[in-house]
Amino acid sequence: MTTDTLNGPAETEVPRHDWLLYSGMGAVGLAAAASSYAALQDLAMRTGWWPWLSWLLPLTTDAYAMTAVRVWLGHSTRSTRARAWAKANAIGAIVLSVAGNAVDHAIASHVIAVSWPLIVAVSAIPPVVLGLLVHMAHLRALPPAAPASGTPAAEGRRQTPPPAMAAPPLPIPPAAPAKPKRRQPRRPVTDGGKRQALSPGPTDEELIEAARERSAAGQEPSATWLIKTYGIGTRRAGRIRDAALDSSAPEPKSADESTTEAELVLTSGES
Incomplete structure (x- = not known):
């Protein structure tokens, strides 16, 4: 056996300074x-x-x-x-x-x-x-950046013993079924169930007058215009349009005039 084997591994030789190299x-x-x-x-x-x-x-x-x-x-x-x-x-x-x-x-x-x-x-x-x-x-x-997988440093880290495995988690008991929500009772109607009376719309005389004004202004008083403007039905709009265009046709009587004529007929019959 050699002396290096008996005394342990041989020490690495330290390179000496080359003064000639440094001088050059x-x-x-x-x-x-x-x-x-x-x-x-x-x-x-x-x-x-x-x-x-x-x-x-x-x-x-x-x-x-x-x-x-x-x-x-x-x-x-x-x-x-x-x-x-x-x-x-x-x-x-x-x-x-x-x-x-x-x-x-x-x-x-x-x-x-x-x-x-x-x-x-x-x-x-x-x-x-x-x-x-x-x-x-x-x-x-x-x-310094972390070594990538496959490098010697990363392989050396993998040799460490893995930590002890933790106990498996306990099973979670099933949750109780949710109670059905109770519906709130409906509130009673405070106005006695009566619907509010709608505001009366324009009369036929007012509609015919408006249609005639539109015709005098050079625009056509069509049934579509009457329906969109005043919200009336199709049949009534057609009747109002025809009455406005036909100036010789008698205007529809109002409710007061119809009542007055009916009273006169009854009075003459009684006499």
Whole structure:
């Protein structure tokens, strides 16, 4: 048996710091930062930035790239969405820095001229970068997403023993039948069961006069108009219409006139 078997599992070897690697990375980083800084500052001045503020453009671009890479590769980032967003922003920041350097050198070589779309694009870099970084900070504060089913973490959770089964619920007794509702007795009629007398309608003389006025106004006194206006029957409406149109026909007598004529006949008979 080996010594590792007797003394337990062998400890993992901690990687040693490679100072030569770190030195090379630092030298390349300083050279790249200096050259990119100078090109981006020159681009800001060419597009109308004030000289005492032109250094903010390279600082914004390089700080944006460094922050995005830190969130992307840092162990403190727990949200998968934040890590994916930081990765996309890191690549975008590097592409933005490369494009800015290329545009500045192209302008210096008189390959392209400074135009208004270029001025708008360079001026929009600071606010756009600020909005992207704020969104990145919000995503970084989110808790890690729950593992989906089928992942090793979810399978490990399934190995926990299930809780004890609860006792079955007791049967619910049937509810008592509802009692039928008693009907309320009808209230007695207070007016003695008599119907209220309807108000008398217009007489035939009034209807004929109204029909004649309508005819004098140039409108036809039809039976339909009489029925809808005064609510009379069909036969009476036809009679009123004919009497109104026939001016020579005698008008229907009222009840008082009929009574007076009957009294005169009886008086003459008695004499």
